[in-house]
Amino acid sequence: MSNEEAKAGQVTAPEIEEEVVLSIRKPKCIFDKITVSFYSIICFTMSILLTVIISAATIMRYILEMDLYGYEEWIKIFAFWLYFMGAGYGAFAGTHVSADLVQSYVKEGVLKRFLIFTKTVVTLGVTLLFTKYGWDYLIFGFLGPLGTGVALPRTVAWRIPLWTAYLPIFIGLASMSYYFMWDMIRAGQALFSGGKK
Numbered sequence: 248m249s250n251e252e253a254k255a256g257q258v259t260a261p262e263i264e265e266e267v268v269l270s271i272r273k274p275k276c277i278f279d280k281i282t283v284s285f286y287s288i289i290c291f292t293m294s295i296l297l298t299v300i301i302s303a304a305t306i307m308r309y310i311l312e313m314d315l316y317g318y319e320e321w322i323k324i325f326a327f328w329l330y331f332m333g334a335g336y337g338a339f340a341g342t343h344v345s346a347d348l349v350q351s352y353v354k355e356g357v358l359k360r361f362l363i364f365t366k367t368v369v370t371l372g373v374t375l376l377f378t379k380y381g382w383d384y385l386i387f388g389f390l391g392p393l394g395t396g397v398a399l400p401r402t403v404a405w406r407i408p409l410w411t412a413y414l415p416i417f418i419g420l421a422s423m424s425y426y427f428m429w430d431m432i433r434a435g436q437a438l439f440s441g442g443k444k
């Protein structure tokens with residue numbers, strides 16, 4: 248096959264990469280721009296911090312034969328921030344993990360639009376349930392087991408208040424609920440308008 252035939256009949260790798268990048272939602276309103284920037288900054292910062300701390304712990308343990316005191320507590324908190332802000336961004340961009348066989352195997356039509364709408368309703372419902380659990384965790388972290396603000400739960404070594412780990416859970420799940428609600432609204436519009444929207 249000549250180069251001309253290859254160019255005429257096939258898409259090159261950079262074009263495929265560009266197509267994938269273009270399929271990710273872009274922030275349009277000021278709220279989305281602020282939240283996506285927040286997610287990006289937190290994810291980038293936490294990735295760097297996690298890399299530095301884990302590398303330092305490895306060097307200290309295996310080269311200097313010392314222990315980095317209580318680093319696991321920081322790792323857990325930073326990981327919660329990374330994972331749940333990443334989840335919020337994934338919900339916004341529509342790139343969250345999904346095993347969506349409907350898109351691949353069901354032909355266009357009312358059945359496909361109904362199944363997609365049903366999927367978005369179930370996804371939103373489950374996410375709202377977990378958002379409520381995230382809120383309960385956050386309140387527990389702020390008020391303690393008795394609900395009086397006494398004996399707040401803290402980490403063992405550094406005595407870090409556990410609400411610092413519960414806060415990203417609630418923020419991430421609330422963000423996911425918000426963006427999944429918009430996915431449900433769009434799927435509902437497509438279902439009830441006959442797929443014209």
